[in-house]
Amino acid sequence: AQSVTQLGSHVSVSEGALVLLRCNYSSSVPPYLFWYVQYPNQGLQLLLKYTSAATLVKGINGFEAEFKKSETSFHLTKPSAHMSDAAEYFCAVTSGNEKLTFGTGTRLTIIP
Amino acid sequence: NAGVTQTPKFRILKIGQSMTLQCTQDMNHNYMYWYRQDPGMGLKLIYYSVGAGITDKGEVPNGYNVSRSTTEDFPLRLELAAPSQTSVYFCASSYSGTGGAYSQPQHFGDGTRLSIL
Numbered sequence: 001a002q003s004v005t006q007l008g009s010h011v012s013v014s015e016g017a018l019v020l021l022r023c024n025y026s027s028s029v030p031p032y033l034f035w036y037v038q039y040p041n042q043g044l045q046l047l048l049k050y051t052s053a054a055t056l057v058k059g060i061n062g063f064e065a066e067f068k069k070s071e072t073s074f075h076l077t078k079p080s081a082h083m084s085d086a087a088e089y090f091c092a093v094t095s096g097n098e099k100l101t102f103g104t105g106t107r108l109t110i111i112p
Numbered sequence: 113n114a115g116v117t118q119t120p121k122f123r124i125l126k127i128g129q130s131m132t133l134q135c136t137q138d139m140n141h142n143y144m145y146w147y148r149q150d151p152g153m154g155l156k157l158i159y160y161s162v163g164a165g166i167t168d169k170g171e172v173p174n175g176y177n178v179s180r181s182t183t184e185d186f187p188l189r190l191e192l193a194a195p196s197q198t199s200v201y202f203c204a205s206s207y208s209g210t211g212g213a214y215s216q217p218q219h220f221g222d223g224t225r226l227s228i229l
Contacts (some may be wrong), residue, residue: 009152031214043116043202043220044155049210090154096212099145099170104154 002027004093006103014111017076021106022092023065026072034092034100035065044090052073061085086110092112114138118203118221125193125228133188133224136204142194143206144179144186148199155171155202158183162187162213200225 005020025031031086032051036044048059055067061084065076091103119134137144142163147155157170161180175197179191186205200229201224209215 032211034217041222043222044204045220046217049217051215053195094212094214096209096215099160099214100159100218102154104152106185 002031002093002095002098002101004091004101005087006106008106009104010107010109012109012111016047016080016082018084019063019076019081019108021076021089021091021108023074023076023103024072025091025093026076027093027095029095031093032096033065033067035059035063035074035076036090036092037061038085038088038090038105041092047076047089056057071106083110083112113229114206116203116219116221120224123227125190127193127195127228129193130189130191131193133187133190133226134199134202135144135221136184137184137186137205137209137219138184139205139219140183141205141215141219142183143208143209144180145204145206146176146186146188147202147204149202149223150199153168156202158188162200162208172211180210190226195228198226198228 003026005024034049035047048057050067054107088107094100118139144159148159151153159178161167184205204218204220206218
């Protein structure tokens with residue numbers, strides 16, 4: 001069975017500060033991991049994906065995530081927050097042959 | 113380059129009414145999905161399809177039905193609407209990947225916001 005835990009349903013950071021959104025996963029086999037972003041009144045958009053090619057994955061809008069097998073984590077970071085980063089972020093996992101399992105989401109607020 | 117298109121964007125239904133949520137994709141994806149999103153709950157899979165003529169239940173199928181007569185279209189039908197079905201509904205599509213059927217990213221529509229009163 002696979003599962004995802006996103007620590008912190010709400011995260012607030014100041015504009016220009018580091019963004020860190022946490023994701024821990026459980027999977028019996030090497031996973032595929034995804035981060036999606038959802039802006040208000042829109043669908044989910046892919047930020048980045050991990051497919052075992054490299055442990056540090058770079059995505060769109062300056063975001064990146066690092067796969068740490070020993071910690072079963074795939075945390076999302078961005079060095080400097082921008083007002084336009086305010087959104088809800090979802091981590092998701094699949095073994096490849098199981099349907100995607102989503103976390104419950106983290107709402108990111110940027111403080112001017 | 114439309115991607116995944118959902119209609120309508122908003123709808124209010126009365127208890128007991130029925131309706132069909134439309135979803136179409138122009139990427140020739142073989143896999144399609146319906147999710148519902150409720151506050152603080154993430155996305156729950158309602159139904160999915162691995163190709164035209166093939167559908168299967170997801171995590172929360174009760175009260176819903178689907179069909180997939182073409183690669184492009186995957187409508188979701190609500191019969192006898194209930195207040196518990198008030199939610200935001202998302203359709204998504206993907207290719208099946210060489211790393212596994214579900215290893216490829218899913219592409220999402222903008223959702224249908226449904227209220228049942």
